[in-house]
Amino acid sequence: MSTKISLTRYLVEQQRVDGLIPSQLRLLLEVVARACKGISQAVNKGALGGVLGTAGTENVQGEVQKKLDIIANEVLIEANEWGGHLAAMASEEMDTIYVVPNRYPQGEYLLLFDPLDGSSNIDVNVSIGTIFSVLKKPEGLAGVTEADFLQPGARQVAAGYCVYGPQTTLVLTVGDGVAMFTLDREQGSFVLTQENVRIPQDTQEFAINMSNMRHWDAPVKRYIDECLQGVTGPRGKDFNMRWIASMVADVHRILTRGGIFMYPWDQREPNKPGKLRLMYEANPMSWLVEQAGGAATNGRQRILDITPTKLHERVSVMLGSRNEVQRVTSYHATL
Numbered sequence: 227m228s229t230k231i232s233l234t235r236y237l238v239e240q241q242r243v244d245g246l247i248p249s250q251l252r253l254l255l256e257v258v259a260r261a262c263k264g265i266s267q268a269v270n271k272g273a274l275g276g277v278l279g280t281a282g283t284e285n286v287q288g289e290v291q292k293k294l295d296i297i298a299n300e301v302l303i304e305a306n307e308w309g310g311h312l313a314a315m316a317s318e319e320m321d322t323i324y325v326v327p328n329r330y331p332q333g334e335y336l337l338l339f340d341p342l343d344g345s346s347n348i349d350v351n352v353s354i355g356t357i358f359s360v361l362k363k364p365e366g367l368a369g370v371t372e373a374d375f376l377q378p379g380a381r382q383v384a385a386g387y388c389v390y391g392p393q394t395t396l397v398l399t400v401g402d403g404v405a406m407f408t409l410d411r412e413q414g415s416f417v418l419t420q421e422n423v424r425i426p427q428d429t430q431e432f433a434i435n436m437s438n439m440r441h442w443d444a445p446v447k448r449y450i451d452e453c454l455q456g457v458t459g460p461r462g463k464d465f466n467m468r469w470i471a472s473m474v475a476d477v478h479r480i481l482t483r484g485g486i487f488m489y490p491w492d493q494r495e496p497n498k499p500g501k502l503r504l505m506y507e508a509n510p511m512s513w514l515v516e517q518a519g520g521a522a523t524n525g526r527q528r529i530l531d532i533t534p535t536k537l538h539e540r541v542s543v544m545l546g547s548r549n550e551v552q553r554v555t556s557y558h559a560t561l
């Protein structure tokens with residue numbers, strides 16, 4: 227009989243056997259996973275749990291909040307604030323950082339999250355998720371400020387997401403490849419179901435919101451136009467398209483079978499670099515994709531090399547199968 231490896235055991239091995247993560251980081255990741263289990267339960271109850279619909283409030287980015295956006299945010303904060311691993315947290319749903327109250331022990335890590343990704347899919351029962359990223363608080367100064375969070379994604383010490391779909395799957399990197407864990411609801415634990423996740427270098431599948439086509443920049447238009455020409459066009463092959471409108475679900479597909487995902491800058495709001503959030507969405511997903519052998523750029527630069535200038539910074543995103551990301555990035559250099 228094969229032994230099932232739980233997330234806890236996997237993390238202990240990463241800590242003890244491989245020396246990859248300190249014990250505080252291991253404990254922090256276990257708490258995040260526990261919070262995701264709680265969110266998964268709320269998601270599963272749906273209309274029975276009264277968790278669908280809007281909350282009647284807006285977040286700092288002017289987006290209407292769904293009840294689950296707020297519930298997921300609270301679950302993550304309540305689970306993490308007292309554990310002693312964290313100095314502060316930042317979330318897509320909060321105006322500014324949440325410093326761990328001084329009645330609790332203070333830790334050395336910073337946790338960032340998109341508590342509920344794919345909010346437009348909650349009420350229609352389509353996959354949604356939680357995306358998280360962990361940074362280390364810069365050493366030296368006492369206390370913690372927003373500036374401590376403004377580190378390039380290359381400095382992440384852990385990143386992952388949990389997708390609440392037909393299965394609840396937690397996907398994680400601590401810088402040693404990507405591992406996937408499926409929630410065993412009977413046991414109440416995440417079980418390792420795939421290690422050494424690899425994204426194929428080539429693909430015939432792209433993910434982009436095609437309704438924005440008329441607003442895109444020339445390099446993105448060229449790339450998609452060439453894909454659409456199929457086997458008789460310059461690419462010499464047919465492409466398929468998928469767009470779930472939950473980044474977690476689109477990225478999960480790409481980690482599973484390859485593909486390219488793009489949410490590029492567009493002309494509707496020319497001063498906004500993109501729709502997606504650098505710190506809560508692009509950085510953790512880019513690191514996961516790179517760790518699985520893929521690539522992630524904003525069209526001009528590796529996403530993980532961008533130094534954020536503000537907490538809720540936006541970014542243009544192109545990630546997935548390496549050869550396709552390199553191709554669309556090269557079009558930006560020439561057009």
Ligand SMILES: O=P(O)(O)OC[C@H]1O[C@](O)(COP(=O)(O)O)[C@@H](O)[C@@H]1O
Nearest residue numbers: 340342343344345346435471472473
């Ligand atoms: O509705 P659009 O414009 O296609 O945008 C979809 C994108 O927006 C997002 O939903 C943003 O995430 P939130 O639900 O966390 O705001 C991404 O997950 C997704 O890729």
Ligand SMILES: [Mg+2]
Nearest residue numbers: 340343344507
């Ligand atoms: Mg999101």
Ligand SMILES: [Mg+2]
Nearest residue numbers: 318340342343
């Ligand atoms: Mg969100």
